[in-house]
Amino acid sequence: MTRAAELFGQPLAVLNLGLTSFADTLRQCGTRVVQVDWRPAAGGDREAMAALDALVGADGKARPEIANANQEAIRRLGAAKPVLEGIGVALEDIPGMRSDLVLHSGPPVPWELMSGPTRGAIMGALVYEGLAKSPEDAARLAQSGAVELAPCHHHQTVGPMAGVVTASMPVLKVRNVAFGNLAFATLNEGLGKVLRYGAYDDTVLERLRWMQRSLAPALGAALQAHGPLDLQALIAQALQMGDEGHNRNRAATSLVIRALAPHLVEGKTAPAEVGRVLRFLDANDHFFLNLSMAAAKAALDPTLGIPHSTLISAMARNGTEFGLRVSGLGERWFCAPAPMVDGLYLPGFSAADAAPDIGDSVITETYGIGGFAMAAAPAIVQFVGGRAADALRYTERMYAITMAEHAAYKIPALDFRGSPMGIDLLKVVDTGIVPVVNTGIAHKTPGIGMVGAGLVKPPLQCFVQALVAFAAEEQRGRR
Amino acid sequence: MTRAAELFGQPLAVLNLGLTSFADTLRQCGTRVVQVDWRPAAGGDREAMAALDALVGADGKARPEIANANQEAIRRLGAAKPVLEGIGVALEDIPGMRSDLVLHSGPPVPWELMSGPTRGAIMGALVYEGLAKSPEDAARLAQSGAVELAPCHHHQTVGPMAGVVTASMPVLKVRNVAFGNLAFATLNEGLGKVLRYGAYDDTVLERLRWMQRSLAPALGAALQAHGPLDLQALIAQALQMGDEGHNRNRAATSLVIRALAPHLVEGKTAPAEVGRVLRFLDANDHFFLNLSMAAAKAALDPTLGIPHSTLISAMARNGTEFGLRVSGLGERWFCAPAPMVDGLYLPGFSAADAAPDIGDSVITETYGIGGFAMAAAPAIVQFVGGRAADALRYTERMYAITMAEHAAYKIPALDFRGSPMGIDLLKVVDTGIVPVVNTGIAHKTPGIGMVGAGLVKPPLQCFVQALVAFAAEEQRGRR
Numbered sequence: 001m002t003r004a005a006e007l008f009g010q011p012l013a014v015l016n017l018g019l020t021s022f023a024d025t026l027r028q029c030g031t032r033v034v035q036v037d038w039r040p041a042a043g044g045d046r047e048a049m050a051a052l053d054a055l056v057g058a059d060g061k062a063r064p065e066i067a068n069a070n071q072e073a074i075r076r077l078g079a080a081k082p083v084l085e086g087i088g089v090a091l092e093d094i095p096g097m098r099s100d101l102v103l104h105s106g107p108p109v110p111w112e113l114m115s116g117p118t119r120g121a122i123m124g125a126l127v128y129e130g131l132a133k134s135p136e137d138a139a140r141l142a143q144s145g146a147v148e149l150a151p152c153h154h155h156q157t158v159g160p161m162a163g164v165v166t167a168s169m170p171v172l173k174v175r176n177v178a179f180g181n182l183a184f185a186t187l188n189e190g191l192g193k194v195l196r197y198g199a200y201d202d203t204v205l206e207r208l209r210w211m212q213r214s215l216a217p218a219l220g221a222a223l224q225a226h227g228p229l230d231l232q233a234l235i236a237q238a239l240q241m242g243d244e245g246h247n248r249n250r251a252a253t254s255l256v257i258r259a260l261a262p263h264l265v266e267g268k269t270a271p272a273e274v275g276r277v278l279r280f281l282d283a284n285d286h287f288f289l290n291l292s293m294a295a296a297k298a299a300l301d302p303t304l305g306i307p308h309s310t311l312i313s314a315m316a317r318n319g320t321e322f323g324l325r326v327s328g329l330g331e332r333w334f335c336a337p338a339p340m341v342d343g344l345y346l347p348g349f350s351a352a353d354a355a356p357d358i359g360d361s362v363i364t365e366t367y368g369i370g371g372f373a374m375a376a377a378p379a380i381v382q383f384v385g386g387r388a389a390d391a392l393r394y395t396e397r398m399y400a401i402t403m404a405e406h407a408a409y410k411i412p413a414l415d416f417r418g419s420p421m422g423i424d425l426l427k428v429v430d431t432g433i434v435p436v437v438n439t440g441i442a443h444k445t446p447g448i449g450m451v452g453a454g455l456v457k458p459p460l461q462c463f464v465q466a467l468v469a470f471a472a473e474e475q476r477g478r479r
Numbered sequence: 480m481t482r483a484a485e486l487f488g489q490p491l492a493v494l495n496l497g498l499t500s501f502a503d504t505l506r507q508c509g510t511r512v513v514q515v516d517w518r519p520a521a522g523g524d525r526e527a528m529a530a531l532d533a534l535v536g537a538d539g540k541a542r543p544e545i546a547n548a549n550q551e552a553i554r555r556l557g558a559a560k561p562v563l564e565g566i567g568v569a570l571e572d573i574p575g576m577r578s579d580l581v582l583h584s585g586p587p588v589p590w591e592l593m594s595g596p597t598r599g600a601i602m603g604a605l606v607y608e609g610l611a612k613s614p615e616d617a618a619r620l621a622q623s624g625a626v627e628l629a630p631c632h633h634h635q636t637v638g639p640m641a642g643v644v645t646a647s648m649p650v651l652k653v654r655n656v657a658f659g660n661l662a663f664a665t666l667n668e669g670l671g672k673v674l675r676y677g678a679y680d681d682t683v684l685e686r687l688r689w690m691q692r693s694l695a696p697a698l699g700a701a702l703q704a705h706g707p708l709d710l711q712a713l714i715a716q717a718l719q720m721g722d723e724g725h726n727r728n729r730a731a732t733s734l735v736i737r738a739l740a741p742h743l744v745e746g747k748t749a750p751a752e753v754g755r756v757l758r759f760l761d762a763n764d765h766f767f768l769n770l771s772m773a774a775a776k777a778a779l780d781p782t783l784g785i786p787h788s789t790l791i792s793a794m795a796r797n798g799t800e801f802g803l804r805v806s807g808l809g810e811r812w813f814c815a816p817a818p819m820v821d822g823l824y825l826p827g828f829s830a831a832d833a834a835p836d837i838g839d840s841v842i843t844e845t846y847g848i849g850g851f852a853m854a855a856a857p858a859i860v861q862f863v864g865g866r867a868a869d870a871l872r873y874t875e876r877m878y879a880i881t882m883a884e885h886a887a888y889k890i891p892a893l894d895f896r897g898s899p900m901g902i903d904l905l906k907v908v909d910t911g912i913v914p915v916v917n918t919g920i921a922h923k924t925p926g927i928g929m930v931g932a933g934l935v936k937p938p939l940q941c942f943v944q945a946l947v948a949f950a951a952e953e954q955r956g957r958r
C-alpha cells in the first residue's frame with residue numbers, strides 16, 4: 001500500500017487553509033473539516049512579499065527603525081488637538097490659493113480624466129467665481145488650461161466628494177493646537193443637489209452665494225464670541241451619540257448648533273438672518289462632516305514625512321483614482337483606479353448611475369473615525385446598508401491594521417475601547433485587510449448630484465505599490 | 480445494595496436547579512454539573528402561586544379574558560402619539576389644581592412619612608408661591624394640613640424626583656393625539672441644586688422665577704410658531720443617538736434645541752433673553768426628561784382601567800414607598816417600601832447620604848424606554864455604573880416581562896429590535912424579574928440636592944400584592 005493510500009484509508013480530520021472549496025467538497029463527503037480563513041500576505045504578490053520580508057523580522061515585528069518611526073508618528077497623531085479657530089476665505093487663508101486656481105479632492109488628475117461629479121463641480125465653481133458665463137463655457141475654460149487644477153491636499157485643505165474649492169469660498173480654519181498647523185475645508189452645503197456632488201444649477205450657486213454673504217460671516221462672528229470649538233471633544237461626544245464622524249454627523253451637528261446658537265443670537269446679525277442660519281444648520285445633519293474632515297487633516301499633517309514610518313498619513317479619491325500617502329515617503333501619491341461603492345441608492349437611482357468612489361472624506365478613516373468607528377454608529381447601516389452587527393465587525397476588523405487606539409475617541413458598544421487609529425501600511429499588506437470606508441455616492445454625470453451612500457474598499461494595489469516603494473527606499477537608505 | 484447507593488456508585492452527571500451551592504460542592508468533588516438558573520414563581524410566595532394558578536392555564540397562557548384585555552391594552556399603548564402641544568400654567572391647565580394644593584411624585588404619602596427631598600421641595604415650593612415666608616414656616620404649614628398634598632398621578636401629571644408642582648409653575652402640555660388625553664410636567668430645572676432634588680435656597684427659587692417669567696413664555700411662543708413637537712419621533716431618533724429617555728437625554732435635548740431655536744430667534748423675545756434661554760437649554764442635557772415623562776404618562780393613561788388587563792399602567796415612587804397601578808384594577812396603588820439605589824455618587828457624597836428611590840420618572844420604564852432601552856444608550860453606564868455589555872443585558876432581560884415591542888422605538892445595537900413595551904404583572908410575578916430602572920439619587924436631607932445616579936430594582940412585593948388582589952378581583956367577577 002502506498003503512503004497516500006494508507007493516509008486516505010484512515011478516518012480523516014482535515015485542517016484546510018485558504019480556499020473554502022476544498023473544505024466544502026470534503027464536508028459533502030462527510031469528512032470532518034476545520035476551515036482556517038487564511039490568505040497569502042500581500043494577496044500573493046511576490047514583490048510585495050519580498051518587500052515585507054525585508055521590512056519585517058522573523059519574529060513578525062517591523063525593523064527597529066520602522067518601529068521607532070511609527071511610535072513617533074502615532075505619538076503625533078494621538079497628541080493632535082484640532083480646534084475650529086475661525087471662518088476665513090479661501091483666497092486669503094489657504095496657502096498658495098489664487099483666483100485662477102481650482103482645488104479638487106483626491107490625488108492629482110487632469111481634466112480629461114476627471115470624473116463627472118468633479119467636472120460638474122468645477123464648472124459650477126467657475127460660474128460662481130464669475131470666471132465663466134455658463135457651465136459649458138466653464139468646461140472649455142477648465143480644459144484650456146487657463147485655470148490650474150490641483151488637489152486640496154496640496155494646499156492644507158480637504159473637500160468632501162468633488163471637493164472643489166475656489167478663491168471666494170468661505171473656509172473653516174482648523175488648527176491643530178498641539179503642533180500649530182492649520183487645515184481648511186469649505187462649509188457643508190447640505191444634501192441632494194449640491195456642488196460637491198457635481199450639481200451646478202442656479203439653486204446650487206444661489207446657496208453658495210448665500211453661504212458666502214450671510215452664513216459664513218454670521219458663524220464667524222458667533223465663533224469669535226464663543227472662542228475656538230474643541231473638535232476633539234465634539235467628536236468624542238458624538239461617538240457616544242451614534243455618530244461616526246463621516247457619514248453620520250447628526251449628533252455633532254446638533255452639538256455645534258447648541259454651542260453656537262446663543263452667540264448667533266447675541267451677535268450683530270439680524271434676527272431674521274439668524275433664523276435662516278439656524279434653519280439651514282438644522283436642515284443639514286452633515287454640517288459637521290467638513291469640520292470632522294478638517295480636524296482629521298489637521299491631526300494627520302504632522303505625521304507626514306517621518307523617515308521610516310509606515311503610517312498612512314492620507315487617503316483620498318478624485319472619482320478617477322484612489323490615492324494614499326505614506327509618512328516615510330512624504331508627499332508622493334500611490335494610486336489605483338477608484339473602486340465602485342457598495343451601497344443603498346436614493347429613490348429613482350441605481351448602481352448604473354453611480355460615479356466611482358470620490359472625495360477627501362476618507363481622511364476621517366485615516367484618522368480612526370468614520371468607517372473605523374462604525375461600531376459607535378450602528379444606526380448608520382440604515383444609510384449605507386448592512387446590519388447593526390456588521391458595524392461592530394467593521395470596527396473590530398480595523399484593529400488588525402492599525403497601530404494604536406485613540407485615547408479620546410471611545411466606542412461605547414466595545415466597552416469604551418478607543419477607536420482603531422493610525423493605519424499601518426505593513427499590516428494592510430500583510431493581512432490583505434483594506435481600510436473600511438463609509439461614503440456618499442455621486443451621479444456619474446456632471447450636474448446631477450447625490451444618488452446614494454455606502455461602503456467602499458480601497459484597492460489593495462495602492463498599498464502594495466506603496467510598500468514596494470517603501471522597501472526600495474529603505475534599501476537605498478541602508479546602502 | 481440500596482437504590483441510592485446504586486445511584487451514587489455510578490459516574491454522575493448532575494442537573495442542578497436553583498441554589499448554586501449544591502452545584503458548587505459537586506463541582507469541587509469533580510462531578511459534571513449543569514446549573515439551571517431557576518427560582519420558584521412569585522419568589523415562592525404560596526398565595527401568589529395560587530393566584531398565578533388561577534389566572535394562567537396549564538399551557539402557561541393567561542386565561543382568554545386576560546389575554547384579550549391585554550391585547551387591547553397593548554394596542555392602546557402602541558397606538559399612543561404623544562406631542563408637546565404647548566406650555567401652560569399649573570393652576571390654569573392641570574385638572575383640579577388649586578393654589579392650596581401641592582402635587583408630589585409617587586403614590587400618596589402624608590407629610591409625616593415624606594422623604595427628605597420631598598419635604599425640601601415642598602418647603603421651597605411654598606416659599607416660591609408666597610404661601611410661606613421661610614422654609615421653616617413652609618414646613619409648619621405643610622404639617623398643619625392647611626395645604627393639601629396629593630400625587631401628581633392623581634392630576635394627569637408626572638414629576639421627576641420630588642416631583643413637586645404648585646399653582647404658578649409653568650407646565651408642559653403633552654397630548655396623546657391618538658386618544659385626546661393630556662398629561663403635564665414642569666419644565667426641567669437642570670442638575671445639581673434644584674427643587675426636584677429637595678434643594679430650596681435662593682438660587683433654586685430665583686431660577687424657578689426666571690423659568691416662570693421668561694423661559695416658559697419664550698418656549699411657549701416658539702412652540703406655537705413651530706407647531707406641536709412630535710415626541711414619539713424625537714424619542715425614536717434619540718434612541719438612535721445614545722439616549723434612553725430617562726437618565727440620558729442629551730440627544731433629544733439637542734434635537735429640541737435645533738427644532739425650536741429658529742422660532743425663538745424669530746419671535747418677539749428680546750435677543751439677549753433668547754440668548755439666555757438657549758444657554759439654559761444648552762447647559763441642561765436633562766431638559767428632555769420632563770418631556771419624555773409627560774409623553775410616557777400621556778401614552779399610558781388610556782391603558783388604565785381595562786377590566787381583566789394585567790398591564791402595569793403606572794409605577795411611581797415618593798421616596799418613602801414604591802407604588803404601581805394595574806390596568807384591570809384601576810386607580811388603586813400597590814405599594815412597598817422604596818428601595819435604595821445602586822449607583823455612582825458625585826464627588827463628596829456616598830451611599831450614606833442617599834434618600835431611597837424617588838420620583839415619577841419610572842413612568843419612562845413603564846412606557847418601554849429608560850432602563851428598558853438601555854441597550855440603546857451604552858454610554859449611560861458611565862453615569863449609573865456597570866459596563867456597556869450590562870446595558871444590552873438589561874434590555875434583553877426586559878423582553879421576558881413585557882407584552883410587545885415598540886414599533887417606533889428601535890434599538891440599533893439589537894439590530895433595530897423594538898424596545899420591550901408593556902409590563903405584564905403576570906410575567907413579573909411568574910419570573911421574579913422586576914423592571915430595571917435608571918434613576919437619579921437625591922440627598923436624604925431636605926435642602927441639599929442631587930448626590931448621584933444609578934439603577935434600582937422595584938420591590939417584587941408590590942407586584943405580588945397586586946397579583947393577589949387581581950386574582951381575587953377576577954374570582955369575584957366569575958362568581
